Amino acid sequence: MFSLRNISVRYGNTLAVKPVSLNVEPGRTLVLIGPSGSGKTTLLRVMAGLVRPEGAVCFDGAAVEDWRAVRRRIGYVVQDGGLFPHLTARQNITLMSRELGRDAGEIAARTDELASLTHLSADQLDRYPAELSGGQRQRVGIVRALMLRPDVLLLDEPLSALDPIIRAQLAQELKTIIETLGTTAVLVTHSLSEARYFSDQLVLMRNGGVVQIGSYAAFEEAPEDPFVTEFIEAESML
Numbered sequence: 728m729f730s731l732r733n734i735s736v737r738y739g740n741t742l743a744v745k746p747v748s749l750n751v752e753p754g755r756t757l758v759l760i761g762p763s764g765s766g767k768t769t770l771l772r773v774m775a776g777l778v779r780p781e782g783a784v785c786f787d788g789a790a791v792e793d794w795r796a797v798r799r800r801i802g803y804v805v806q807d808g809g810l811f812p813h814l815t816a817r818q819n820i821t822l823m824s825r826e827l828g829r830d831a832g833e834i835a836a837r838t839d840e841l842a843s844l845t846h847l848s849a850d851q852l853d854r855y856p857a858e859l860s861g862g863q864r865q866r867v868g869i870v871r872a873l874m875l876r877p878d879v880l881l882l883d884e885p886l887s888a889l890d891p892i893i894r895a896q897l898a899q900e901l902k903t904i905i906e907t908l909g910t911t912a913v914l915v916t917h918s919l920s921e922a923r924y925f926s927d928q929l930v931l932m933r934n935g936g937v938v939q940i941g942s943y944a945a946f947e948e949a950p951e952d953p954f955v956t957e958f959i960e961a962e963s964m965l
């Protein structure tokens with residue numbers, strides 16, 4: 728789906744991402760994990776077309792030239808939903824579809840279908856973001872990202888800042904959605920348990936570089952660098 732070839736990103740003197748090559752396989756979930764500042768969000772923003780890197784970003788086998796066309800095929804979810812505060816949840820969710828002139832009945836049906844998958848009530852859909860809980864805002868952000876039936880869902884720490892029960896519920900819902908819709912997903916997290924729960928493929932980053940790419944089991948059974956074990960042990964301590 729996505730293929731990143733020798734991608735690097737520099738912000739002034741900071742090399743936020745060192746040359747990285749990786750493939751995001753269709754229908755699979757790739758998780759980017761690593762310490763704070765290791766370049767996870769920057770790499771996700773490269774895939775969202777929000778940061779222009781050195782190197783080549785390929786989508787569906789071809790180097791991306793027209794990001795506008797690719798962006799329509801991508802759903803992007805940021806922490807806390809990233810909703811417009813002056814629009815209701817429903818208006819946030821339907822904004823792009825309305826802009827694109829989609830049929831009102833079709834928009835309403837898609838909203839209902841996704842609201843039901845994420846357990847959002849009609850009453851909640853008619854509230855403003857400030858009138859919703861963090862978990863509800865995150866659900867709205869997920870529904871909004873799925874409205875245009877994206878081929879890829881990019882999720883930046885979608886479960887952080889939630890209490891443990893809501894976090895577990897939303898994790899389950901999100902996994903069901905990804906599986907039901909057969910969506911390709913890339914998820915950024917600090918949490919090893921989220922990485923284990925979601926990932927088909929796991930990418931551990933450190934200081935802008937990739938330390939290991941593989942399955943969670945391979946991280947435990949065949950760490951390629953002492954930092955892999957250090958990271959797993961540090962996470963398991965708490």
Ligand SMILES: Nc1ncnc2c1ncn2[C@@H]1O[C@H](COP(=O)(O)OP(=O)(O)OP(=O)(O)O)[C@@H](O)[C@H]1O
Pocket residue numbers: 738739741742743761762763764765766767768769770917
């Ligand atoms: N817009 C920016 N301008 C300058 N430097 C930036 C910018 N965005 C990120 N950086 C720097 O790039 C590096 C990677 O940041 P990034 O946000 O990708 O890390 P991260 O792994 O997602 O971190 P966290 O887990 O804390 O969100 C950091 O050193 C950060 O300070």
